[in-house]
Amino acid sequence: MAKKLEVSVDEAQGGDLASLAKRVANYVLNKDHRRYENWENAVNAGGLICLDAELYSAKIKAIADYSVRMQASDGQLSFGLIVPGDPANVVQKWTGAGTITGTVHSSTVGPVVLHAYEKTKDELYLKAAERQYGYLNAVKRTQDGGVVHREEAAELWLDTVWFIVPFLAHYGKIAGSKEATDDAVRQIDVHLDRLLDAKTGLLRHIWCESPDSYPQSSFWSRGHGWVVAGLADTYELLPQGHSGRRSITKQLQALVPPLIARQDATGFWHNILDDRHSPLESTGTLMFAYGFKKALDLGILKGDEILNSARRGLEAAAQVVDVDGTVHLAALPPGGPGARVGVAPYGQGWFLQAAGRFVR
Numbered sequence: 001m002a003k004k005l006e007v008s009v010d011e012a013q014g015g016d017l018a019s020l021a022k023r024v025a026n027y028v029l030n031k032d033h034r035r036y037e038n039w040e041n042a043v044n045a046g047g048l049i050c051l052d053a054e055l056y057s058a059k060i061k062a063i064a065d066y067s068v069r070m071q072a073s074d075g076q077l078s079f080g081l082i083v084p085g086d087p088a089n090v091v092q093k094w095t096g097a098g099t100i101t102g103t104v105h106s107s108t109v110g111p112v113v114l115h116a117y118e119k120t121k122d123e124l125y126l127k128a129a130e131r132q133y134g135y136l137n138a139v140k141r142t143q144d145g146g147v148v149h150r151e152e153a154a155e156l157w158l159d160t161v162w163f164i165v166p167f168l169a170h171y172g173k174i175a176g177s178k179e180a181t182d183d184a185v186r187q188i189d190v191h192l193d194r195l196l197d198a199k200t201g202l203l204r205h206i207w208c209e210s211p212d213s214y215p216q217s218s219f220w221s222r223g224h225g226w227v228v229a230g231l232a233d234t235y236e237l238l239p240q241g242h243s244g245r246r247s248i249t250k251q252l253q254a255l256v257p258p259l260i261a262r263q264d265a266t267g268f269w270h271n272i273l274d275d276r277h278s279p280l281e282s283t284g285t286l287m288f289a290y291g292f293k294k295a296l297d298l299g300i301l302k303g304d305e306i307l308n309s310a311r312r313g314l315e316a317a318a319q320v321v322d323v324d325g326t327v328h329l330a331a332l333p334p335g336g337p338g339a340r341v342g343v344a345p346y347g348q349g350w351f352l353q354a355a356g357r358f359v360r
Contacts, residue, residue: 020318021051021355024348027325029056031345033063038078039163040345041067042108047352049115050290051359057119064116067109068128075135076106077113077128101151103139104160107132110167111233114174126174133171133180136164142209146190154209156194158223161187162230169237184234185244192227192251201258202273203227205336218337219273224259225287228252229353232294249300256301259288260309267316271331271339279341282317282329286350289313293357314354327351 028044036044045063048056067078074080080102110132117125140148142156147164149157165184172181194207197219205223206216235248262273268280269288292310295301320328330347331339 017314017318017355018359020321021352021359023323023325024321024327024351024355025051025056025325028345028348028352029059033059033066036345037105038067038080039105039108040349041078042112043346043349044352045109045112045115045349047349047356049112050353050356052356053115053119060112061116061119063109064113064125067113068124071128071131072106074138075131075133077109077132078106080106102149103151104136104147104149104163107136107164107167108162111170114167114170117174129167129171130175132167133175133177136168142190142194144190144194145186146194147187149206155215156191156207156209158191158195158203158205158220159226161191162226162233165230166233166237169234173237173239181238181242181244185238185242185247188231188234188244188251189247200274201254203255216336218275220336221269221271221273221281221284222287222331222335223284224255224273225284225291225350228255228259228291228295229287232291232298232300235300236294236298252295252300256292256295256306260305263309263312267312268329269313271335271341272337275337278337279331280316280329281331281341282320282327283331283344283347283350285313286317286327286347286354289317289354290350290357293354297357310354311358314358317351317354321351 025048028048033041041063045060048060053060070078072080110129113125113129140151140154142148142154146156147160148154149160165187168180168184168187171177172184195203197204202219203224204214204217205220206214208215231248231252235245238244263269264280266280268285270276270278271281272278289310292301292306296307317327325348326343327347328343329341330344332342332344
């Protein structure tokens with residue numbers, strides 16, 4: 001049975017929300033991270049870092065160590081991602097191709113590895129991040145410089161904004177690489193330019209360069225969550241005065257109002273933002289709660305309406321947390337239209353990241 005929040009998140013420091021977040025964190029701690037894909041581990045480690053990096057340092061380091069130990073010859077951390085065929089045939093439905101050879105998934109654990117470097121100063125982690133950066137520089141790109149999401153086609157996906165951009169910015173900060181820092185901002189600009197729907201102010205899920213088309217054009221909730229979270233995380237990592245901070249501010253200020261306008265009365269967002277018949281969904285909701293609150297904390301966004309929206313999203317998601325710390329109503333991979341909802345590793349991770357912004 002899901003536990004109801006007895007207090008608002010503004011009052012919950014040391015109270016009900018903190019206890020609920022610890023329960024979710026314990027669920028993550030008790031799961032074998034070797035069973036998960038790299039990006040799922042990245043979300044969970046990010047949640048533990050956001051909630052209490054010192055308390056959960058052993059698990060965070062274990063995920064970082066595993067990612068480095070399993071770094072592939074081409075530089076991809078934690079095996080990379082090669083799927084010879086999607087059992088649900090979703091990729092073929094969206095793109096006309098039956099396979100997906102992921103190009104960006106391994107970058108998600110890059111910030112976890114860099115966090116371990118910052119904590120330990122062990123050069124092993126920095127060298128691993130450097131190899132991951134080298135791999136990312138070799139990935140196929142579109143003509144305007146956007147990193148493609150899979151080898152089989154020149155496509156830009158919303159997911160990529162979170163999957164690679166915070167890593168590029170984090171690596172640029174630690175390694176002193178202006179090239180990595182500038183590429184982080186370039187990726188945001190290219191992706192949002194190609195995927196923005198001018199009429200609604202929302203973002204399409206996938207753009208294909210040739211033919212110029214949107215093979216999966218829905219307004220996907222978690223897809224927007226990847227962008228909101230990725231922009232907030234990247235802003236924090238950019239140097240003071242970098243022009244990318246100004247562009248991210250404008251991008252978030254334009255994107256957040258149409259998102260708030262589509263929030264359900266329950267506090268959730270639907271899996272497809274403009275389709276009330278699609279299920280209410282927890283991960284996109286939690287990503288908005290996290291990204292909105294972080295953007296407010298950083299001064300990118302201002303206003304009680306945004307804070308109230310973030311609060312309502314987190315409180316809604318708290319209603320679907322079980323006694324063992326599982327978070328329900330997560331759109332199962334790969335998400336998008338028609339996705340089933342259930343329990344997935346990243347549901348717990350995003351709950352921790354969102355809760356961590358309110359209990360700190």
